[in-house]
Amino acid sequence: MIRGVLLDLAGVVYDGDQVLPGAIGAIARLHAAGLPLRFVTNTTTKTKQALLARLTRLGLDEELFTPGEAARGWLTEHHATPELLVHPDLEEEFAGLPDHERRAVVVGDAGEAFTYDNLNRAFRALIDGADLLALAKNRTFKGDDGKLSLDAGAFVTALEYATGKEAIVLGKPSPDFFGSALASMGCAPEQAVMVGDDAEADVAGSLKAGFASALLVRTGKYRDGDETRFTPHPTATVAGLPAAVQWIVAQLS
């Protein structure tokens, strides 16, 4: 029995500047069905506050879970000071943390800040003992030009390869990240469904975390064949969020 829904944002609710057709109505239909929902994003080029402001403009007021916030929680809990390799717009999310001896390199989608010098500085901090925190390890995202682009995961993997360290992933598909969003709804994984356009972090990730179902949408960065590229495969692959909600509501009856 489905008792909670997690929705990805980019590629599911909107794509670049555009809200995807039928997305707002589909979310209203989940409300009407009495299903609680939360947003879980791996976007790290904007602060949580900026993402929430956009959701408010769209009339959406659900809770939002971001990797930046999860990383800040990790740093506080582990008494570590971040060395940031993130988008300039995200830096303020890490402001005001106390100074500790323990260091953690925090990697997000830094975009053009992924210069050789910045990566080499992160590499050197890591071999000097810093932990490696990945806000996300996604392989690709759909750029503003509509084409696939290299995502943070590529650079996290580069640093893992050079240092022999394994990154701690804070965003999807971390079971802790999914778990925080589910806990806020009092929903167990086996009662939850995830909807996303990333066959790996959204779909395979949530299924590995024990979700009842995970739906892959053919919007956003979806490419032909994604449904079989990662294991476990999606419970269903659907045209977009309205079809996903149709599928979810049909399970309730």
Added chain:
Amino acid sequence: MIRGVLLDLAGVVYDGDQVLPGAIGAIARLHAAGLPLRFVTNTTTKTKQALLARLTRLGLDEELFTPGEAARGWLTEHHATPELLVHPDLEEEFAGLPDHERRAVVVGDAGEAFTYDNLNRAFRALIDGADLLALAKNRTFKGDDGKLSLDAGAFVTALEYATGKEAIVLGKPSPDFFGSALASMGCAPEQAVMVGDDAEADVAGSLKAGFASALLVRTGKYRDGDETRFTPHPTATVAGLPAAVQWIVAQLS
């Protein structure tokens, strides 16, 4: 019975601008022992011509094998046109190749040319069907400031991760690369010894390619513990090239 020696250059014969103590004398001792030798480097920040000019200035006139030359051979053989993600100084090694429909992204130690835009351009060429050629896949090198730095392998791995493609490695530890150098001496792998400061590409790589022995020197980028970091482990770990030659000459008697 040892019938041929392969020597790495950076970290073995010289380190930055400095020739390593005793290196030239050690090479003379190999000559005196009647052992043929070749240089095999993964340096891709200089052309083969520039590296040879330096060797000539040091009075060394052995043949040198470089990944750039191997890549040019691969491109010619496979009728492919390169899309270069290499150091600007290396670009001339790929000049004048005919234009083909088949494309290959060629990744070397591009240094500051590893910008997000250049990496994303390479990523897009790869998902459009280009092959991925790695001049080398080394994890680290010793920078001019004497500190370890992020090497080409990190960026090759980043592109592999994002695209799901596996790179074709042209330099060490490619068995073809070692094989070309050995063939030029008429030496079989089981008669050969490799000397290097890279426990992975030089040492484990040559042993996997069937070499009789591989010696790890504690010069160059060597770090404590390197001798057990990769498998197979070195046949012996020695202070530097003079000690390596001492070890080799001792095997002859």
